[in-house]
Amino acid sequence: MDFLNALILLLNYIFVPALAYGSQLAIGAIFVTLIYGILRFANFATGDMMSFGTMVAILFTWYFQSIGLTLGFLPTALIAIPFAILFMGLYMLIIDKFVFKYYRQNKSPPVQLAMVSIGVMFVTQAVVRIIIGPSDRRFFDGEKFLIRANEFKEITGLNEGLAIKSTQVITIVVTIILVSTLFWFLNKTKTGKSMRAYSDNEDLALLSGIDPKKIVMITWMIAAILATIGGVLYGLDKSFKPFTYFNNMLPIFAAAIVGGIGNPFGAFLGGYVIAFSEILLTYAYKKFFIYVLPESMEPDGLIQLLSTDYKFAVSFSILVIVLLYRPSGIFKGKIL
Amino acid sequence: MRKNLNVITAYSIMMGLIILVGIFQSWNIALSIFNLCLISAVMTMGANIQWGYAGLINFGIMGFTALGGLAAVLISVNPVQEAWSAGGTNILFSLFLVIGIVLAVRFVLKRYQKSKIRNYIIAAIIISGIIIIRFVSEPGIEAIEEVNPARTGFLGGLGLPIIFSWIVGAFFAGGLAFVIGKVALGLRADYLAIATLLISEIVIAIIKHEDWLTRGVKNVIGLKRPAPYEVNLQETDWFINLVEKFNSGKLALISDLSERQAALNQFVIEGSSVFVKLCYSGLFLVVVIILLILTQKALYSPWGRMMRAIRDNEEAANAMGKNVVKQHLLIFVLGSAIVGIAGAMLVTQDGLFTPGSYRPLRYTFLIWVMVIVGGSGNNFGAILGGFVVWFLWIEAAPIGLYLVNLTTAGLEDTHFLKVHLIESVPYFRFLMMGIGLLLIMRYRPKGILPEKIEIK
Numbered sequence: 001m002d003f004l005n006a007l008i009l010l011l012n013y014i015f016v017p018a019l020a021y022g023s024q025l026a027i028g029a030i031f032v033t034l035i036y037g038i039l040r041f042a043n044f045a046t047g048d049m050m051s052f053g054t055m056v057a058i059l060f061t062w063y064f065q066s067i068g069l070t071l072g073f074l075p076t077a078l079i080a081i082p083f084a085i086l087f088m089g090l091y092m093l094i095i096d097k098f099v100f101k102y103y104r105q106n107k108s109p110p111v112q113l114a115m116v117s118i119g120v121m122f123v124t125q126a127v128v129r130i131i132i133g134p135s136d137r138r139f140f141d142g143e144k145f146l147i148r149a150n151e152f153k154e155i156t157g158l159n160e161g162l163a164i165k166s167t168q169v170i171t172i173v174v175t176i177i178l179v180s181t182l183f184w185f186l187n188k189t190k191t192g193k194s195m196r197a198y199s200d201n202e203d204l205a206l207l208s209g210i211d212p213k214k215i216v217m218i219t220w221m222i223a224a225i226l227a228t229i230g231g232v233l234y235g236l237d238k239s240f241k242p243f244t245y246f247n248n249m250l251p252i253f254a255a256a257i258v259g260g261i262g263n264p265f266g267a268f269l270g271g272y273v274i275a276f277s278e279i280l281l282t283y284a285y286k287k288f289f290i291y292v293l294p295e296s297m298e299p300d301g302l303i304q305l306l307s308t309d310y311k312f313a314v315s316f317s318i319l320v321i322v323l324l325y326r327p328s329g330i331f332k333g334k335i336l
Numbered sequence: 337m338r339k340n341l342n343v344i345t346a347y348s349i350m351m352g353l354i355i356l357v358g359i360f361q362s363w364n365i366a367l368s369i370f371n372l373c374l375i376s377a378v379m380t381m382g383a384n385i386q387w388g389y390a391g392l393i394n395f396g397i398m399g400f401t402a403l404g405g406l407a408a409v410l411i412s413v414n415p416v417q418e419a420w421s422a423g424g425t426n427i428l429f430s431l432f433l434v435i436g437i438v439l440a441v442r443f444v445l446k447r448y449q450k451s452k453i454r455n456y457i458i459a460a461i462i463i464s465g466i467i468i469i470r471f472v473s474e475p476g477i478e479a480i481e482e483v484n485p486a487r488t489g490f491l492g493g494l495g496l497p498i499i500f501s502w503i504v505g506a507f508f509a510g511g512l513a514f515v516i517g518k519v520a521l522g523l524r525a526d527y528l529a530i531a532t533l534l535i536s537e538i539v540i541a542i543i544k545h546e547d548w549l550t551r552g553v554k555n556v557i558g559l560k561r562p563a564p565y566e567v568n569l570q571e572t573d574w575f576i577n578l579v580e581k582f583n584s585g586k587l588a589l590i591s592d593l594s595e596r597q598a599a600l601n602q603f604v605i606e607g608s609s610v611f612v613k614l615c616y617s618g619l620f621l622v623v624v625i626i627l628l629i630l631t632q633k634a635l636y637s638p639w640g641r642m643m644r645a646i647r648d649n650e651e652a653a654n655a656m657g658k659n660v661v662k663q664h665l666l667i668f669v670l671g672s673a674i675v676g677i678a679g680a681m682l683v684t685q686d687g688l689f690t691p692g693s694y695r696p697l698r699y700t701f702l703i704w705v706m707v708i709v710g711g712s713g714n715n716f717g718a719i720l721g722g723f724v725v726w727f728l729w730i731e732a733a734p735i736g737l738y739l740v741n742l743t744t745a746g747l748e749d750t751h752f753l754k755v756h757l758i759e760s761v762p763y764f765r766f767l768m769m770g771i772g773l774l775l776i777m778r779y780r781p782k783g784i785l786p787e788k789i790e791i792k
Contacts (some may be wrong), residue, residue, distance in 0.1 A: 042526040044701075099774055111393060111525045115708060116777055118701055122770030125697075129763035246697070250537055253530050309545040316534035323531055324519060325455070 006291035008160040012149075018272070018279040020168040020237055023175035026271025027230035028252035030182065030264045031223050037199040037262035038219045039100065041113030046227075047249030048124040051242045052091060053228030054235045055132045057084035058139045065141070073143035075170070077232055084232065089224035095120055096220055104216070121246075128242050136241045140167065167237040178229060179268055182222070186264065191218060199262065250312065251278075254319040260329025269331065274315040282308045343716050343785060350723045357731070364606070367613035369730050374620035375681050376722035380706045381627055381715060382674030388713035388787065389640065390667040391647040393529040396516065398699035399536030400672045402543050402691065403512055404505030404679020406550060409689045411501035412560045413493035419483045419548075420491060426476025427491065427548070430469045437465035480548040490551045498560045501680045502623070509676025510669045512539065517668040521661070533696065544691040556689040563615035569608040576600070579607040616685050623681065624719070627674060631715045643667060644713075702729065705773050711783025720785055728772070729765050736764030 028050060035043045043049075060080035070076050099120060103113050146169055149161025186192040191214075198205040198215045206212060231245065238244075251274050259270025285303040293299075306314060322329065354373075358366030379397065386392040440461050448454045481489045520531045543550050550556070569575045580587065583603045590596040634640050646653040646660050654660050683689050702725065710721015728735075740761060744754045776783065 042530060099778075102778060109525075111529075112777070112781075114526055114529060115704070116774065118704065119770045119773035119777065121701070122705075122766045122773065124770075126763050126765075126767035126770060129766065130757070130760040133760065134763070250534055254534060257527070257530065307545065310541055313538045313541040316538050319534055320519070320531060323523060323527060327523060327527065 002291045005158055005160045006288050008158055008162050009288055009291065012160065012162045014276075014279050014283055016162075016164060016168055018275045020165075020171045021279070022272035022275030023171050024230055024234045024237065024271075025248075025252055025255045025275055026268045027175060027178065027226050027233070028248065029255035029259060029267035029271045030179070031226040031230065032252055032256040033259070033261055033264055033267040034219060034223055034226070036256070037264075038195060038215065039104065039113075041110045041117060042253075044114060044117045044249070045121040045124055046252055047246045048121050048128065048242070049088070049092070049223075050227045050231035050234075050248070051128050051240070051245035052124050052231075053084050053088040053224070054231035054240050054245070055128050055242075056087040057081055057228060057232045058132065058137060058235070058240060060084060061139050071142065073166070075140050075142045075167070075236055077139055077236055078170075081228060081232055085225050085228045088228045089221050092220045092224050092227075093217065096216065125242065125246065132242075134242055136239050137235075138239045140236050142166065165237070167233075171233045171237055174229060174233060178225075182226075182264065185222075195219065247312075251315045254315045257319055257329060258322050260331040263329065263331050266329055266331035270329070273330070274318065277318055278311050278314050281305045281314050282311050343720075346720050346785060347716075350720065350727070353727060363610050364613065367610060367617060369727060371613060371616050371620060371685055372730075373723040373726045374617065374624050375678050375685065376703070376706060376726045377624050377719040378620075378627060378678035378681065378722075379675050379703050380710060380718040380722040381624075381631055382671045382678065383703050383707045384671075384710075384712055384715060384718035385631060385674065386667060386671035387707055388718065389635065389643045389647065390664060391525075392521070392664060392668055392671075393525055394532050394668065394671065395529045395696075395700050395704070396532035396536035396539075396672075397675050397703050398694050398696050399532075399539035400509040400512065400675040401679035401682065401699050402536075402540055402694045403508040404501075404676035404681075405683040405689050405694075406543060407505035407508045407676070408498055408501040408559060408680045408683035409550065409556050410493040411496050411504055412498035413556060414495040416483060416488045416490065416492035419480045419488060422479035422483055423476030423548070424480075424491070426473055427480070430473040430476070433465060433469050433472065437461060440465075477548045485554075488551075489554070490548055490556075497562065498680075498684050499562050499619075501684070502677050505676040505680030506673040507676070509679065510673035513669045513672030514665070517665040521664050521668060533700065536696070536700065540691065540694050543694075550689070550691060553692050555691070557687070559683065559687045559689065561687060562619060562684065563612050566605075566608040566612055569611060570604050575608070575611070576604055579604050582607070620681060620685075623677065627677075628715055628719065635715065702769065705769055707783075708773060709776050709783060711785040711787060713787030714783070714785050717783050717785030717787070721783065724784070725769070725772075728768055732765035732768045733761050735768075736761045739764075 028046065031050075032043060032046050035041065035046075057077055057080045060083045061075075061077045064070070064076050064079060069079065071078055099116055100113065103116060143166050146164045146166050147162060149163040152162045153159070186196060194205065194210045195215055195218065197208070198210055198212065202212075205215075234245075234248065252271075255270035255274045256267045257270070258273055259266030259268065261267075282304065286299055289297075289299050289303055354366050354370055357369060379401065382400075383394060383397060386394045441458050444454060444457055444461065448457075480491060483489060516532065516535055520528055520535070523531060544552050546552065547554065580600060580603075583600075587596055587599060587603075590599055642653070642658055643663065645656070646658060646663055650660055706721040706725040707718055708721070709725055710719065711717025737758065740754070740757045744751070744757060747754045749755075780786075
């Protein structure tokens with residue numbers, strides 16, 4: 001019984017939250033890695049692009065709520081996502097046309113493109129803050145919990161409750177659908193294959209008649225889908241605040257590099273590596289050991305490896321270690 | 337003279353703008369902008385050495401700035417005796433342990449061949465070391481943080497004049513840069529950018545949460561000043577006389593004696609804060625000029641030429657027998673040390689250390705905008721970039737407000753669009769920075785004052 005309690009404890013506080021957080025990071029990391037693999041630069045505007053997409057989704061959510069359109073127990077934001085993706089894609093294509101295209105055609109070094117993306121970061125941040133303001137916003141509606149902690153206790157008769165938020169389930173389900181479609185697209189369709197070819201060897205791809213304009217456009221569209229969905233899922237689960245989204249860029253970068261930048265599957269797993277290590281290392285295991293160990297060996301302290309303040313620092317340290325020992329990432333990078 | 341015409345014009349325009357602010361807004365605002373411009377100039381010089389001379393991307397400027405600020409705290413604050421007696425020994429013992437770990441790792445690295453087992457041994461040493469340190473330091477840290485937590489709760493500093501911290505800040509930042517450089521300089525340019533960005537976040541996390549050392553988010557306030565205090569100035573006779581002399585024209589117009597006294601008091605209060613700011617300006621100007629002379633000398637020395645050679649073609653420079661790795665490390669340390677000086681100067685000017693205020697946007701990306709806009713590789717350009725960008729950063733809100741009022745002149749004051757736009761005026765600075773950076777990168781990629789190579 002105690003063993004079951006301990007298991008539920010870990011599920012409730014580590015596994016489920018880490019899985020949801022990891023999925024959100026994973027979507028962002030695939031976004032980073034796609035841009036890096038095909039357009040060949042580190043996009044420092046990642047977090048702000050995600051916040052732009054989320055902002056549009058929130059505006060649509062408010063509109064739908066005002067006309068009384070809801071999804072019942074599901075959050076209204078889910079209907080807003082397609083519209084937000086359209087706007088996000090439009091925004092990205094406009095930026096590409098006026099900013100990135102010039103450098104791509106001049107074959108500028110990646111560093112210069114990264115600098116330019118900082119300019120885009122500033123502009124996007126300004127646009128988001130001017131339109132929706134810098135404050136914290138919650139736009140979740142519908143049923144909050146799938147299983148409540150006390151209901152779970154009543155049903156199973158255990159001491160520990162397992163609470164599963166509906167946003168966590170939505171996050172995981174949407175991620176599975178999105179990522180499997182993406183991998184199917186990249187590996188099976190002709191366009192996806194030509195994208196991979198372009199990423200692998202640009203000149204060779206051009207020789208075999210692949211249209212670079214089309215590739216770039218499709219990349220931005222996929223990026224728009226990933227950025228918007230990733231952003232909305234994070235916002236539903238936690239809340240929307242432009243500054244947090246900017247900061248989320250850092251663990252997302254960590255995830256993309258840990259997985260091997262340029263490799264979408266690596267980025268996907270990288271998200272979970274980062275999320276699980278962040279939560280595993282900063283969780284206080286006291287209660288867990290009380291359940292597992294006999295009473296005489298009960299621990300005094302919190303049994304916490306690092307205080308939760310160092311959550312971000314954990315993922316960055318992992319990144320630094322990976323960069324040192326395996327700069328190409330856990331899964332070899334740069335094969336899209 | 338002719339050659340430097342564009343430099344002189346650019347700087348005159350900049351000074352003119354600051355003087356205009358002084359005339360139309362107030363001299364107080366103008367001077368505080370000027371002081372922060374000088375500090376930004378020091379930061380951009382540091383970043384420019386790394387990026388302009390050697391082509392190294394350092395996105396960790398925030399971390400070095402914060403370390404410089406930490407130096408200001410550790411140098412100037414009086415030591416907290418109680419805290420030292422409560423937990424000092426534990427902390428010192430932990431410090432020895434850290435040194436021990438570093439030496440042990442070095443020994444293993446030197447002694448054994450590169451192998452998997454060596455990696456495991458190093459990992460084991462570090463992990464067990466951290467666990468031991470935690471056990472040793474925990475009671476000490478708790479004891480220190482319990483000493484009068486509302487006012488101290490940390491070890492305090494050395495109680496020396498804060499000016500010394502500018503040098504110590506440089507050493508702190510340089511030390512960290514040495515470690516980072518050893519670790520990360522082999523990475524490709526964009527990896528280095530991301531790695532330094534994340535490492536600087538780690539530095540900030542440590543500064544924010546190690547309360548025994550830095551007081552963390554509780555902030556350290558009321559640091560010592562190298563300049564006189566306003567309150568004291570307002571009571572000194574020579575200062576009041578000075579203010580009276582300066583404003584004698586205005587004062588003569590007021591006939592009533594008590595009114596004249598009130599006006600004089602007002603002038604003294606305003607004058608005192610202007611005077612204090614002028615003191616800081618003088619100090620900062622000295623630092624900027626010294627650094628400018630040194631960096632210019634370095635740029636045109638054989639060493640500077642070597643750095644440019646390394647930047648432009650690493651392989652060729654390597655083939656010529658230049659030690660690229662060593663030079664990169666050197667320049668990374670030097671540039672970061674300069675940023676550390678700026679960090680200490682910043683805290684000196686503010687008189688307070690707020691770890692929560694270190695954010696990458698303000699202390700890393702904005703500095704990069706300054707370097708790119710000003711002109712990388714050209715020290716005058718970098719300094720000008722610091723001035724221009726900081727000036728716009730501060731004045732963006734008034735300019736934005738003016739623009740909003742101009743474009744929405746046809747709307748009523750209560751129109752929701754106008755109200756919303758006026759509320760979001762503070763964010764126009766981001767827009768301005770972004771568009772400015774994009775325009776400069778597109779149409780003048782070498783910056784306002786481009787790099788000039790002249791052989792002297």
